Amino acid sequence: MPIRLDAAFRRLPDLLALGVALAVQWRIYRELLVCLPDRKKAVQFLLLLSVAWVVVGFLPYFLFPYWGVVPWLKAGGFGWAIVSTASMILWLAWTRLLGAGRFDSGRRQALQLVRTVTLAAPAAVLGYGVVVGRRDIQLREVEIPVRNLPKDLHNLKLVQVTDIHLGPFFEPRDLERAIAMANETRAQIALVTGDLVNARRDPLQQCLQILSRLKVDGPTLGCLGNHEIHAECEREATELGKRAGIDFLRFAARTLQFGGAKLNVAGVDYQRKFEPYLVGAETLTQPGMVNILLSHNPDVFPVAVSKGYDLTVAGHTHGGQITVEILGDSANFARFYTPYIYGRYERDGKNIYVSRGLGTVGVPARVGAPPEVSLIKLCAT
Numbered sequence: 001m002p003i004r005l006d007a008a009f010r011r012l013p014d015l016l017a018l019g020v021a022l023a024v025q026w027r028i029y030r031e032l033l034v035c036l037p038d039r040k041k042a043v044q045f046l047l048l049l050s051v052a053w054v055v056v057g058f059l060p061y062f063l064f065p066y067w068g069v070v071p072w073l074k075a076g077g078f079g080w081a082i083v084s085t086a087s088m089i090l091w092l093a094w095t096r097l098l099g100a101g102r103f104d105s106g107r108r109q110a111l112q113l114v115r116t117v118t119l120a121a122p123a124a125v126l127g128y129g130v131v132v133g134r135r136d137i138q139l140r141e142v143e144i145p146v147r148n149l150p151k152d153l154h155n156l157k158l159v160q161v162t163d164i165h166l167g168p169f170f171e172p173r174d175l176e177r178a179i180a181m182a183n184e185t186r187a188q189i190a191l192v193t194g195d196l197v198n199a200r201r202d203p204l205q206q207c208l209q210i211l212s213r214l215k216v217d218g219p220t221l222g223c224l225g226n227h228e229i230h231a232e233c234e235r236e237a238t239e240l241g242k243r244a245g246i247d248f249l250r251f252a253a254r255t256l257q258f259g260g261a262k263l264n265v266a267g268v269d270y271q272r273k274f275e276p277y278l279v280g281a282e283t284l285t286q287p288g289m290v291n292i293l294l295s296h297n298p299d300v301f302p303v304a305v306s307k308g309y310d311l312t313v314a315g316h317t318h319g320g321q322i323t324v325e326i327l328g329d330s331a332n333f334a335r336f337y338t339p340y341i342y343g344r345y346e347r348d349g350k351n352i353y354v355s356r357g358l359g360t361v362g363v364p365a366r367v368g369a370p371p372e373v374s375l376i377k378l379c380a381t
């Protein structure tokens with residue numbers, strides 16, 4: 001069976017993360033040996049423990065992704081990899097910048113206290129992201145300027161829920177809360193832009209049952225994400241969606257009428273890396289109408305613009321999920337695969353909105369990227 005390039009690419013960030021995590025464990029071991037030269041046995045035991053934790057977290061995910069316990073192992077392994085790497089960076093910065101032994105004993109004690117607090121900060125921040133940040137669902141409103149927008153489409157409201165990843169780390173009660181929030185917006189159209197679940201045995205049917213409670217004046221439309229491909233549930237999601245009143249547009253379009261104005265909404269499946277994007281999607285547009293594209297991954301945006309779409313609505317990045325501001329810019333994993341991480345971007349007068357979505361992948365934490373229900377308002381320019 002040929003290996004798909006995009007399947008290999010999907011594993012690449014995880015493999016890189018595993019490599020970095022193991023290198024960090026080794027570095028921690030070396031640093032501890034310097035600090036505690038007469039505790040070599042204990043330090044070696046710690047190294048063994050931390051390497052085992054990382055490996056037990058990563059390997060079952062590669063080898064047995066459908067074991068029920070794998071998401072928890074992965075969360076533990078990924079979480080420790082992030083915390084130990086961040087603490088290691090802080091430790092190196094601290095020891096290289098401030099050195100050691102150059103202060104009197106009182107000052108040294110104070111510095112040691114600050115150092116301990118600094119080194120514990122990554123664990124505390126990630127813990128906050130797991131316990132609080134992951135469930136801190138927010139409503140985000142954004143106005144999208146659209147050229148030549150008909151009067152009857154001005155202030156049209158589209159409510160978007162995306163990247164639900166219903167499973168152990170985003171539970172039905174969380175999704176119910178998000179749907180209640182979406183219904184309060186009294187939007188005209190609801191959009192569900194993919195990643196309903198994480199993996200094959202996740203509760204797809206329950207996800208669509210809850211999504212069926214979305215209440216808008218017009219239709220609920222959607223597109224499928226990469227996790228529908230990984231979970232091999234594209235056809236099932238489409239059929240269950242139909243029964244739940246959700247029309248997943250799989251290379252298809254719907255023309256909608258609001259007052260005297262028409263709007264065209266097209267949708268495509270997840271666009272695979274290393275293959276041309278949106279092949280033939282120009283045939284889904286309607287000349288003379290406002291054309292909206294639903295695409296799970298946002299990196300199609302420049303192609304969508306060239307094919308005549310006024311607005312692309314996407315998710316996929318989780319807004320970085322765990323993101324830190326460094327010198328006014330955000331640092332996160334999503335930066336490795338798209339420049340469109342979160343929010344509205346404009347190109348040649350056309351727009352994309354990238355939602356942070358609701359759920360999580362890998363580590364069940366959100367830091368600097370709270371889960372969101374997005375309310376998109378079309379506005380005349």
Ligand SMILES: [Fe+2]
Binds near residue numbers: 225
């Ligand atoms: Fe996602």
